Amino acid sequence: MAMNSYTVALLVFFINLSLSWGADEGLGASFIFGDSLVDAGNNNYLSTLSKANIPPNGIDFAANSGNPTGRYTNGRTIGDIVGEELGIPNYAVPFLAPNATGKAILYGVNYASGGGGILNQTGRIFVNRLSMDIQIDYYNITRKQFDKLLGPSKARDYITKKSIFSITVGANDFLNNYLLPVLSIGTRISQSPDSFVDLLISTLRSQLTRLYKLDARKFVIGNVGPIGCIPYQKTINQLTQNQCVELANKLALQYNGRLKDLLAELNDNLPEATFVHANVYDLVMEVITNYAKYGFVSASKACCGNGGQFQGIIPCGPTSSMCSDRSKYVFWDPYHPSEAANLIIAKRLLDGGTKYISPMNLRQLRDL
Numbered sequence: 001m002a003m004n005s006y007t008v009a010l011l012v013f014f015i016n017l018s019l020s021w022g023a024d025e026g027l028g029a030s031f032i033f034g035d036s037l038v039d040a041g042n043n044n045y046l047s048t049l050s051k052a053n054i055p056p057n058g059i060d061f062a063a064n065s066g067n068p069t070g071r072y073t074n075g076r077t078i079g080d081i082v083g084e085e086l087g088i089p090n091y092a093v094p095f096l097a098p099n100a101t102g103k104a105i106l107y108g109v110n111y112a113s114g115g116g117g118i119l120n121q122t123g124r125i126f127v128n129r130l131s132m133d134i135q136i137d138y139y140n141i142t143r144k145q146f147d148k149l150l151g152p153s154k155a156r157d158y159i160t161k162k163s164i165f166s167i168t169v170g171a172n173d174f175l176n177n178y179l180l181p182v183l184s185i186g187t188r189i190s191q192s193p194d195s196f197v198d199l200l201i202s203t204l205r206s207q208l209t210r211l212y213k214l215d216a217r218k219f220v221i222g223n224v225g226p227i228g229c230i231p232y233q234k235t236i237n238q239l240t241q242n243q244c245v246e247l248a249n250k251l252a253l254q255y256n257g258r259l260k261d262l263l264a265e266l267n268d269n270l271p272e273a274t275f276v277h278a279n280v281y282d283l284v285m286e287v288i289t290n291y292a293k294y295g296f297v298s299a300s301k302a303c304c305g306n307g308g309q310f311q312g313i314i315p316c317g318p319t320s321s322m323c324s325d326r327s328k329y330v331f332w333d334p335y336h337p338s339e340a341a342n343l344i345i346a347k348r349l350l351d352g353g354t355k356y357i358s359p360m361n362l363r364q365l366r367d368l
Contacts, residue, residue, distance in 0.1 A: 028162025029108035030083045030092045031142075031216070033135045034169045036114035036336060038079040041070030043114045045096035048128040050114035054317050056304060060326060060339055063091065070094070072114060073332045074303070075339030079110065079166060081346035086164070086366050095138045106149065108163070109142050111135035117172040118200050118207070125176055132169055132207050136214075143214050156215055160272070164365060165216045167208075168280075170224040170259075173200055174251050175233075175335075193251055201258045205266070212270050218365050220349070220357075221263060222278040223256040226285045231302040232334035235312030241300045256281055267359075276365050278349055279356045284337070287330055287344055294344060296330050303329035303338060310334075 032038050036050065044053045051070070052058075058068040060075035071077055076084075080091050092108030093100045100109060113130035115123030123129040130138070146155040178196055191199075208219065227233060228248030237245050256279075263275040291299035300310050303323040307313025311321065316333035323329055332338040337345070348356045350363055360368070 028088075028158060028164070029106060030079070030086070030088050031108055031139065031163060031165045032079045032092050032110040032112050033132065033139075033165070033167045034112040034222075035116045035172050036072040036112075037171070037222075038077050038110070038166070038168045039070060039072060039094075039112040039114045039116075040077065040079070040091060040110045041094040042096045042110065042112060042130060043128075044070040044094075046113070046128040046130075048115065048126050050123070050126040050129060052114065052316075056318070056320070056322055057316060057333075072336045073339055073342065074326050076342060078168070078342045078346045078349070079112075081342060082166070082350060082362060083108065085346065085350050086362065095135075095142070103149065105142060105145060106158075109139070111138050112168070115172060115176060116169065117177060118169055118203050119173055119177060122173045122177040125180065132167075132204070136207055136210055139211070140214060159215045160217045163216075164218045164220060164362070165211060166220045166222075168222040169204075170200065170222075170255060171227050171252075174224065174248060174255075175227055178251065179248060193254060197251075197255050197258055200255060201262055204259075205262055208262075208266060208275070209270070212266075212273055217273050218276075218368065219274065220276040220278055220362060220365065221259065222280045223259050224252040225280045226288065227252050229285070229288050229299075230335055231300060231305065231310040231312030231331050233312075234300060235308035235310045235334070238308075252281060274360075274365060274368060276360060276362070277358050279358070280345070283345055283348055283356045284341075287341060291330055295328070296340070297325075297328040298323075299330040301329065302331050302334045304332060305334045 043051050052072040053068045053070040055068055058064060058071055059066050061069060088107050090107040092110040093104050095109050095111045115126040115129035116131050117123055118132050120131045120133055150158060226249050228245030233245045233248055260277055263277050266275050287294055288299040302311040303326050304316035304320045305311035305314060306320050312334040326338055327340040329338050330341045350361060352361055
């Protein structure tokens with residue numbers, strides 16, 4: 001069919017309109033805060049001992065042809081999968097990456113950092129990492145960039161109504177702070193678990209309130225998973241396949257109970273904000289306990305790692321031994337879930353009931 005110049009002009013106009021609508025108006029942005037469970041490459045740009053930009057990390061990450069990106073897993077993180085499913089066309093760009101400029105940030109920005117925690121001193125064993133306070137400082141920079149890109153009024157609407165803020169943090173405050181062998185023994189003697197959890201909750205309250213003051217309205221906050229069941233903890237404590245470290249899990253549960261109360265308090269006290277509670281602990285524990293039901297062959301051994309019964313001592317790198325079928329292991333490395341496990345977790349957060357995600361799931365939060 002021949003097209004006259006008017007039809008062509010009209011077609012070009014509509015294509016341009018749809019492109020600008022997709023970039024400026026679409027489903028909004030995904031702002032990701034947290035630790036190595038959702039880091040998409042920020043630590044590549046830090047001089048730190050916590051890095052994942054070495055093979056075979058990322059071996060199943062199709063968007064980068066199976067090359068490492070700085071994600072601490074074999075494929076996509078939970079943040080990647082959730083963003084895809086919610087219709088955001090690009091992965092949230094790491095804040096420290098050179099391409100985190102201009103319109104690229106309209107799809108979202110990832111501030112997460114391997115080794116980072118709620119407390120600034122958490123993860124100092126790695127030398128450098130971005131704590132939650134620094135991550136929010138960086139978001140403050142992004143917030144000003146949005147005003148320049150869209151104009152203040154449109155930017156505020158885009159952020160308050162169309163964007164989701166996800167926070168996955170807290171595990172390192174236990175693993176690489178309070179529970180750290182040797183380095184933290186002084187902390188543990190001088191500080192009871194109750195007072196340490198109090199400090200975490202009061203610090204997180206201030207951080208979430210600060211994000212609210214910077215126009216965040218739709219939040220999803222993950223609790224701390226069963227850190228006593230990761231291959232690293234099971235290996236250093238010389239446990240059997242079905243055992244988990246009681247103290248680590250007990251501390252996680254203690255924090256999780258207080259976190260749930262904090263989110264209820266913020267939902268009551270911060271107008272127009274919605275804080276969604278992601279019950280990662282029970283969700284991961286369900287997969288670990290019933291791993292065979294989900295098609296896994298192991299929920300205790302790292303697919304990629306070295307040392308001890310569960311390959312749980314030395315992080316995944318070029319000289320690590322690697323399992324033959326990565327989709328059959330709950331854990332990719334001594335600390336982090338595989339993409340196969342991330343897919344199960346993300347699906348529950350997106351579409352699950354209130355046992356795992358409350359008061360609503362992530363699709364409902366997006367459409368709010």
